[in-house]
Amino acid sequence: MREKELRRSLAVLPMGTVMKLTNLTARQIRYYEEQELVIPERNAGNRRMYSLNDIDKLLEIKDFLGEGINMAGIKHIYEEKAKKEQEKADKHNTLTDADVRRILRDEFVSAGGFMKDNDFSLRNNRSL
DNA sequence: CTTCTAACA
DNA sequence: TGTTAGAA
Structure with missing residues (x-):
């Protein structure tokens, strides 16, 4: 499920294709970029990709606009979404107690070269 | 021929 | 938002 996200994030579509796919004008697409929504990459020739x-x-922005939401409103929506995604990322990156214990064990092992004794390592693993 | 930037009879 | 000029 990670490979798919990578491909969806690959910038490979030029303006003309985006216009046909979204039914938006180049003017609009560039304007949304100015508003810091959808910032495309640039190729060697400075073309938006x-x-x-x-x-x-x-397409989502086009829908919001169609529902009568203005630029300020759309920006607000994405700002909120960004905040919530950040919070989730923070929680996801929080180390659990089990993680801390595992990391601590690996640190000691590599630092001292203990665990040569099988009985000792088995007892130690059981406690972790 | 397509896209870019900048500007507005 | 449309449109256009001139450059790339």
């Missing part, structure tokens, strides 16, 4: 995720976001 979009990813499939960018396409999804542009």
